[in-house]
Amino acid sequence: MEKVLNINLKVWRQANPEVAGRFEEYKVETSPDSSFLEMFDVLNEQLINSGQEPVAFDHDCREGICGMCSMVINGRPHGPKKAVTTCQLHMRSFNDGDTVVVEPWRADAFPVIKDLTVNRSSFDKIIASGGYISVNTGNAVDANSMLIPKDDADTAFEAATCIGCGACVSACKNASAMLFVGAKVTQLATLPQGKAEREKRVVAMVNAMDAEGFGACSNTGACAAECPKGIPLSVIATLNKEYTKAKMKGF
């Protein structure tokens, strides 16, 4: 027979941003091979069948790449496992009879929409402020006319793997977005194509970050510890360096 786990869930329920939320308790029977979100599918099926409202939560790819899933599980964004998103966390990481507490991301810049769903559009606004290289379609030179040392390409790639999930913000006691911003700044400042706008970019992005209500960084490192893509703390150092340099140049 297939093994089953009995899980006691405490889930944050909040009908909309205007009303207060509270924890509700549920019991779910799940297979250890289920993903955490498939366990929530089972819960929701149960709720629907008994005439209750299912829990609203964000998800799409369920492959750890779109950055949409976002649950704080037993106090940790994306749960107990290192370098794993909520959707890639499997129930075999839990034991029969465990109580699991599930909450939405908590940050002023990410207001709750409903239950476990939050609004992260502030991240898009930061990118719109300068997280790009200004090149119109059709203006590009031959791709191999620009040689990029493999180490630089690798550094840029590593930073570019950020999925924009917001776990770093949720993990930070100040709700700082420095890891997210640092990742984009590092990617683009490392590549020769991105150097022309580096000063303008970093200042614009930091200003946007402040305007969106994210907090200051106090170097606790909680962000990198919880980042499902292993974005290293060094991107924050790069961000600080880029910012200081830009400011000194009068940007």
Place this chain on the structure above:
Amino acid sequence: MSLDSKIPKGDLANKWTEYKSSVPLVNPANKRNMEVIVVGTGLAGASAASTLAELGYKVKAFCFQDSPRRAHSIAAQGGINAAKNYQNDGDSTYRLFYDTIKGGDYRSREGNVHRLAEVSTNIIDQCVAQGVPFAREYGGTLSNRSFGGVQVQRTFYAAGQTGQQLLLGAYSALERQIGLGNVEMFARHEMLDVVKIDGVARGIIAKNLITGELERHFGHAVVLCTGGYGNVFYLSTNAMGSNVTAAWKAHKQGAMMANPCFTQIHPTCIPVSGAHQSKLTLMSESLRNDGRIWVPKKEGDDRNPNDIPEDERDYYLERRYPAFGNLVPRDVASRAAKERCDAGFGVGPSKMAVYLDFKYNLMNKYGKAEATKKGIANPDEDTLIALGKDVIKEKYGNLFDMYKQITDENPYETPMRIYPAVHYTMGGLWVDYELQTNVPGLYALGEANFSDHGANRLGASALMQGLADGYFVIPYTLGSYLSKDIRTASMPTDHESFDKAEKEVAARIEKLMSIKGTKSVESFHRRLGLIMWNKCGMARNAPDLKDAIAEIKALRAEFWSDVRIPGTDKGYNPELDKAGRVADFLELGELMCVDALSREESCGGHFREEFQTPEGEAKRDDDNYMYVASWESKAEGEWELHKENLEYENVKIAQRSYK
């Protein structure tokens, strides 16, 4: 109704150049007064929206996720093709064109495919300029790998997350235009109908998914970039939200659906593990560069794969297709896996899986090369494995991690277990050379259209097509259309056509909410998926397809009388949104079966058991079926077939052979 593909006359290699140099233009002052709606922000949509905005049009873009960056394109893994010939291995625009036509089993248009091959090189340049960090060699040049169905290395990649990097490039271009005020972005919005005025597409009705309110949006043209419909099978490698709704609404408004039964079943996916399963996970085709596919020679062999000696393994792809080996096209590889499993040679708990084994190349290809580089003489097996592992990790690390996460097995040590799964839909909205549907002003780009892949898509070609459509084709072709529309002022959305469309959308939502039945939306979706997989999947036959049509009709009737949707139509209600999508799948599924039944031949991914060669390969019928099957919606469950005949002037058609 006649279908004009509008392929320009003249030499194949000059068609696009001539089109571009003679196409009418819109002057900059007029562009500022013209509004374009782009639905979808995947590779096709983000590239189209940003490029059109750069040109000066006023763009409104829509997606149902919380951010344009999360479109399903983000999940593409293996890579993107381009005829750069950087490897000097004999690649050319013609070869990419030819491979694609042949790979598609001679069911796509020469003109479109050649254009795709031509612009493929511009895509790589554009992406690099945006800062997309493709894999590179130590000398600083771009790196390439091979994909199925070809004998050159033309695939550009960024580890196993190429789609992510390409989409983030297109997304950053889009966000730049949003920041500049040239694009207005509507995230968490779902398009629920196309609005036509005097037969021309003039806007959409969209639902704000957070407030539940319906909105009206005007556009001089509407561009649908809404992705594929593989989720009609319930289990697929698509993202959970991927759906057919936008394309289906367009279809109900008169746009034809072309070749809807052409579905790609991808050979290398993690097998189904249990009833809880909500989706299937792809293991990129790029893995077939270094992984060898096999099953035990002995039926029901339960030994640990590492204990099965070489001579007791059947590397069936290498055996059956020596010229292409493990890199045969997807349809061929999938059928071969099914054949072995059906014959009783499958592995794993369900016996519906085959092995994808990296050990040989890990040791012999990479391990030995690294040992030589490091000057290690006569390395032992453990050293070779350790050295090779690092190389494999760099190429496919994220895929191996994902495999381990899902199956709890370590693919560096034990062969992966894989099985085919639904992955991509070649069929889609019918479009002409200009990517315009048969409804004037309504365009379809990316996976949402049917255009370039015939009956089977080659790996790494969807990303190429999405970006070709968005960056390099639509800016010209839409300009041609809009140049004739410059006298049309933006229309107010209180026009009666908007009234009518909004009322109909609202009525349908009300009807869904009023059913108050007993079964969840999910349960209907699962049941539909099972019918589709069993009867319109990897192998099809007439009696099954007829059954499937009857079963889908019955299931649809049951849905409309017994579905239970909790909550209200006010505010955020994901169950209601899902119900609308499943309702559309319940209509599309029927059309797919109708199309599969009417195509009495096998070609590419469409395998009719009645039509096969003695070796079990797909047997085409070029005399009777060398056409695009375009279906016009007449009433619910009723369609009329229109045929667009395919003409091959440059390629000699032949039976596909990968032996």
